[in-house]
Amino acid sequence: MFNYFEPNKIFSITSKVQKYTIYIFIIVLCIGLFEAIILSPKDYIQSDSVRIMYVHVPSAWLSLGIFTVISILSFFSLIFKNKNFPLICKSLAPSGILFSIIALVTGSIWGKPTWGTWWAWDARITSMLVLVLFYIMYILAWKIFSEKEKANKISSIIAILGLINIPIIKFSVDWWSTLHQPASINILSKTTIHSSMLIPLTIMTAAFALFALLIFLMKYNTELIKIKNKGLDRL
Amino acid sequence: MYGKRVKLRFFFISTLILTFILIIYLLLEAFEKEVVYFLSPTDIKNMSEIDSKKIRVGGMVKNGSISTETDKINFIITDFKNEIIVTYSGAVPNLFMEEKGVVAEGYLKDKNFFIAKKILAKHDENYMPPEVKEAIEDY
Structure with missing residues (x-):
């Protein structure tokens, strides 16, 4: 099960999916932006600056989610020597690093008018910076080592070790006193975002996820074409 | 079911993860005041x-x-x-x-x-x- 990989079959599907994804992404993004900028209300205390949330929160979620997927796939690819997982991980990394940087930058822009500072060395923000550093290490590991096998091993280990940072980011606001407020959206307890703001947040998350999927498919298809050009139909 | 090498790799990576979690945990405990x-x-x-x-x-x-x-x-x-x-x-x-x-x-x-x-x-x-x-x- 873990070693099944046929680039040609996968490519015939993913290249089609890529074409549709771009249209769905544009439609969902337009609806999301319209909801976020025009339809959604001002916050009772932050007024219009709450709208940064519709970019900040989805980016943060996706950067965490993508890193988790990379780590788990890396774990299996290291153990079972799967040929496909490294390609998936490698193709996921660019959108992951992009979203983690967007989360930091928009957080900084949001922090200035609300908290009164661009940057604070609190646990949430610092651990998020560590995530960006892990992404940088991961991507650089693929570029530095020209030998495929070695690059895969080292980048996978970086991704696996970086996974420990993910729960630290998630629970930093509960474990320690931080400037960053605790989570508003909770599965076990009450969600503290009003539904009129939750709807645009959900749509924007879907739009960003589609964007991540689109970039992933572009990178992934490139990787598959590279394999095809080498004349290796089966690895 | 799986070969010996697969088991060894699994054991190696699991040990690596556990060690790293322990190090991070100890560091965070030690620097609680700074965190x-x-x-x-x-x-x-x-x-x-x-x-x-x-x-x-x-x-x-x-x-x-x-x-x-x-x-x-x-x-x-x-x-x-x-x-x-x-x-x-x-x-x-x-x-x-x-x-x-x-x-x-x-x-x-x-x-x-x-x-x-x-x-x-x-x-x-x-x-x-x-x-x-x-x-x-x-x-």
Whole structure:
């Protein structure tokens, strides 16, 4: 099960999916932006600056989610020597690093008018910076080592070790006193975002996820074409 | 089912992860004081001695405690157990108001008096439109 990989079959599907994804992404993004900028209300205390949330929160979620997927796939690819997982991980990394940087930058822009500072060395923000550093290490590991096998091993280990940072980011606001407020959206307890703001947040998350999927498919298809050009139909 | 090498790799990576988790856990435990962004008024009360280093105190701005003089603003930070009086001169962030979270950075004069050099507003996890807030208050 873990070693099944046929680039040609996968490519015939993913290249089609890529074409549709771009249209769905544009439609969902337009609806999301319209909801976020025009339809959604001002916050009772932050007024219009709450709208940064519709970019900040989805980016943060996706950067965490993508890193988790990379780590788990890396774990299996290291153990079972799967040929496909490294390609998936490698193709996921660019959108992951992009979203983690967007989360930091928009957080900084949001922090200035609300908290009164661009940057604070609190646990949430610092651990998020560590995530960006892990992404940088991961991507650089693929570029530095020209030998495929070695690059895969080292980048996978970086991704696996970086996974420990993910729960630290998630629970930093509960474990320690931080400037960053605790989570508003909770599965076990009450969600503290009003539904009129939750709807645009959900749509924007879907739009960003589609964007991540689109970039992933572009990178992934490139990787598959590279394999095809080498004349290796089966690895 | 799986070969010996697969099992060995699994064992190696699992050990690596466990070791790393343990190291991170020990580091975070050891540097708990550095990881915490601010102290509560209760933490200040429990301090054995007052050091002259720059520290941060955080909590709620006590209702009705903000008073402004010509170039100074005084208020009380509370964690509903203990309180500390803060004095500050300068501009405060927009979200600084009574019954909202605040983090003050500065120096302790004594255990009840804090001279702030910087004020940060700490907002909570509640987001809602103004109309909903009014409705909740009326209710």
